[in-house]
Amino acid sequence: MHDDGFLNLLDHDSFSHGVPHATFARLRKEDPVSWNDGDEDTRGFWSLTRHADIALANKDSQVFSSAQGIRLEDQSHEEYLARRTFQETDKPEHSVVRRTVNPSFAMPTVARFEALIRELASDICDKALAVDEFDAVDGIAKQLPMMMLGRILGVPDEDLDWLVEKGDALIGNSDPDFTDHVVDKMDTSAYRMMPFRSPAGVELYDYAEDLLRNRRAVAEEGILAKMLRDENGLKGLDFKNFFCLLVAAGNDTTRYSIAMALNLLAHKPELIAQLKSGQYWDTCADEFVRLASPTMHFRRTATQDVELHGKTIREGDKVLLWFVSGSRDETVFENPHDCELGRSPNRHLAFGQGGMHVCLGRHLAKLEVRIVLEELVKRIDTFEAIEAPAWTRSNFICGVKKLRVRATRAA
Numbered sequence: 386m387h388d389d390g391f392l393n394l395l396d397h398d399s400f401s402h403g404v405p406h407a408t409f410a411r412l413r414k415e416d417p418v419s420w421n422d423g424d425e426d427t428r429g430f431w432s433l434t435r436h437a438d439i440a441l442a443n444k445d446s447q448v449f450s451s452a453q454g455i456r457l458e459d460q461s462h463e464e465y466l467a468r469r470t471f472q473e474t475d476k477p478e479h480s481v482v483r484r485t486v487n488p489s490f491a492m493p494t495v496a497r498f499e500a501l502i503r504e505l506a507s508d509i510c511d512k513a514l515a516v517d518e519f520d521a522v523d524g525i526a527k528q529l530p531m532m533m534l535g536r537i538l539g540v541p542d543e544d545l546d547w548l549v550e551k552g553d554a555l556i557g558n559s560d561p562d563f564t565d566h567v568v569d570k571m572d573t574s575a576y577r578m579m580p581f582r583s584p585a586g587v588e589l590y591d592y593a594e595d596l597l598r599n600r601r602a603v604a605e606e607g608i609l610a611k612m613l614r615d616e617n618g619l620k621g622l623d624f625k626n627f628f629c630l631l632v633a634a635g636n637d638t639t640r641y642s643i644a645m646a647l648n649l650l651a652h653k654p655e656l657i658a659q660l661k662s663g664q665y666w667d668t669c670a671d672e673f674v675r676l677a678s679p680t681m682h683f684r685r686t687a688t689q690d691v692e693l694h695g696k697t698i699r700e701g702d703k704v705l706l707w708f709v710s711g712s713r714d715e716t717v718f719e720n721p722h723d724c725e726l727g728r729s730p731n732r733h734l735a736f737g738q739g740g741m742h743v744c745l746g747r748h749l750a751k752l753e754v755r756i757v758l759e760e761l762v763k764r765i766d767t768f769e770a771i772e773a774p775a776w777t778r779s780n781f782i783c784g785v786k787k788l789r790v791r792a793t794r795a796a
């Protein structure tokens with residue numbers, strides 16, 4: 386769909402050729418608190434598109450609550466209770482769980498994975514570059530997040546392809562390449578009590594149930610084993626929902642950030658040369674994540690009437706924080722659509738920075754992005770796209786899902 390600046394943000398097709406940046410630029414300029422009508426399935430909603438407004442709302446969780454759902458979909462209270470994770474709660478409930486999971490994802494813990502990530506990334510790049518032409522998403526971008534997720538969770542390698550397929554079906558629930566149950570094309574109400582209204586949720590619940598009952602093959606150092614050992618760890622449905630959250634959140638997001646980097650490299654060879662210079666390893670991951678901003682928005686619900694830029698957001702209204710738009714706000718970022726590997730400071734919002742729900746996996750994600758690129762650029766002389774990239778059809782998760790490239794190995 387051609388982005389004439391007026392695309393409907395409710396329509397997944399508006400995103401099927403990439404993020405409609407012209408629409409977001411117009412909204413930031415002309416209509417920063419914009420109302421979007423709903424349809425027969427979804428109530429209307431507000432969109433916040435400016436960096437400053439998103440940051441403000443993200444910080445104020447009393448007024449902009451996560452406790453009625455964080456995606457666009459309307460949920461009954463019963464559905465909300467069945468599917469929620471700590472991401473769909475406010476203080477103080479949120480803080481209790483966040484405190485228990487934080488240490489497993491803190492910077493020092495994640496830094497200990499560096500050698501493992503490098504070993505996996507080297508292997509992935511060698512395998513991918515064994516042929517001259519390949520799909521860089523399947524061959525590179527998808528591989529590392531999946532393997533690391535397995536290590537972090539502590540599940541066996543042989544389950545990983547299956548888990549990733551199910552994670553894709555959850556989070557890519559509006560893309561026919563990822564699911565047979567495309568949410569806006571068919572009635573998915575039978576799965577309304579399941580994560581992402583997806584039948585894949587049933588299968589992931591069963592898998593998690595099996596882990597709970599039998600502690601099947603859970604590696605002792607993994608987060609799941611820790612949680613099962615801990616008396617205060619999550620139990621029953623809470624455990625199953627947390628498991629689904631990690632499978633969904635820890636996988637596609639990092640993949641699409643790596644895929645954004647690969648897509649840029651495949652179109653701008655000067656970036657390969659810049660990376661090879663070694664000057665940008667401390668800053669480049671944030672720049673790729675800023676440009677990718679794969680989870681484009683998360684939703685809040687207003688708990689009281691709010692006046693903003695002449696509009697009145699009513700209590701109970703859904704408000705979307707478009708992190709993808711805030712991360713390209715021209716009042717904050719010079720040349721916002723350019724990839725500037727040394728950009729610093731880089732105040733992007735792709736991880737939901739500034740709010741108490743700021744991404745738990747951000748240190749891990751950035752380390753993975755950096756290391757896989759380090760290992761790739763030292764192995765290549767050229768790396769170019771041979772077909773236009775294909776984008777995931779979704780107004781929630783954005784990314785390149787296919788990228789055919791031709792590469793030559795460095796001598």
Ligand code: HEM
Nearest residue numbers: 471472634635638639642683735736737742744745746750
């Ligand atoms: C580049 C990759 C990633 C991006 C862009 C990303 C993005 C985000 C964003 C925007 C939020 C805030 C949600 C909100 O405000 O409601 C978030 C939260 C979260 N992310 Fe990530 N994420 C990434 C990688 C990961 C990884 C690798 C993991 C775990 C292995 C992870 C786990 C989580 C969890 C559990 C939350 C909820 C935190 C809370 O509610 O306190 N994410 N992520």
